[in-house]
Amino acid sequence: AQSVTQLDSHVSVSEGTPVLLRCNYSSSYSPSLFWYVQHPNKGLQLLLKYTSAATLVKGINGFEAEFKKSETSFHLTKPSAHMSDAAEYFCVVSGNSGYALNFGKGTSLLVTP
Amino acid sequence: GAVVSQHPSWVICKSGTSVKIECRSLDFQATTMFWYRQFPKQSLMLMATSNEGSKATYEQGVEKDKFLINHASLTLSTLTVTSAHPEDSSFYICSAIPDRAAEQYFGPGTRLTVT
Numbered sequence: 001a002q003s004v005t006q007l008d009s010h011v012s013v014s015e016g017t018p019v020l021l022r023c024n025y026s027s028s029y030s031p032s033l034f035w036y037v038q039h040p041n042k043g044l045q046l047l048l049k050y051t052s053a054a055t056l057v058k059g060i061n062g063f064e065a066e067f068k069k070s071e072t073s074f075h076l077t078k079p080s081a082h083m084s085d086a087a088e089y090f091c092v093v094s095g096n097s098g099y100a101l102n103f104g105k106g107t108s109l110l111v112t113p
Numbered sequence: 114g115a116v117v118s119q120h121p122s123w124v125i126c127k128s129g130t131s132v133k134i135e136c137r138s139l140d141f142q143a144t145t146m147f148w149y150r151q152f153p154k155q156s157l158m159l160m161a162t163s164n165e166g167s168k169a170t171y172e173q174g175v176e177k178d179k180f181l182i183n184h185a186s187l188t189l190s191t192l193t194v195t196s197a198h199p200e201d202s203s204f205y206i207c208s209a210i211p212d213r214a215a216e217q218y219f220g221p222g223t224r225l226t227v228t
Contacts, residue, residue, distance in 0.1 A: 034216075036219075041221065042221055043117065043206075043218075043219040043220055043221040043222065044157075044206070044208075044219035045219075046216055046217075049216065090156065090157070099145070099210065099213050099214075099217075100147065100159055100162055101147075101157075101159065101217060102159070103149075103156040103157045103158075104156060105155065105156045106154075106155070106156050108154075
């Protein structure tokens with residue numbers, strides 16, 4: 001079975017400082033991994049996805065993630081946080097069917113002035 | 114980009130009544146739609162997968178008779194919560210894909226409160 005574990009339920013950073021949201025995955029085969037962001041009262045938005053191409057994946061809004069097979073990790077980073085980045089972030093792995101998604105529990109990112 | 118809408122965005126109903134939630138793909142035809150449930154401060158749990166014109170596939174532990182899913186057209190899927198109870202109160206989110214290789218596009222969600 002495929003699953004992800006988000007290591008932090010809450011992360012707080014100051015505006016302008018780097019962001020690191022951690023995610024470990026478990027998969028019996030080469031997985032497809034995603035990061036989604038959920039702003040209040042808005043639909044989930046895809047930030048980036050890894051599908052066995054380049055291990056460093058660049059997404060929208062300056063986010064990127066690196067797939068590390070040896071560490072079974074797919075951490076999300078951003079060099080400089082913006083106030084608008086405050087939201088809930090989900091690490092996601094594709095399920096057995098190949099397109100159904102298994103969500104992590106989410107990390108709430110707080111950005112302080 | 115692809116847009117998925119849900120209606121209503123929030124609904125309050127009395128215990129024992131049924132409520133229907135609609136999920137529409139506005140600018141593409143969705144071969145498959147998914148229904149998720151999200152409890153406060155928790156992750157999304159996949160409830161069921163529906164393909165147009167066929168019966169939905171429910172995840173383990175999801176009651177088929179309680180959560181009726183109809184995917185009658187390539188742009189519309191409905192979730193009906195039958196005989197709703199307070200424990201059914203949750204945030205219900207749908208997503209849709211134009212084909213198996215595509216990313217999922219999510220709706221904004223429907224907040225259901227059962228009193």
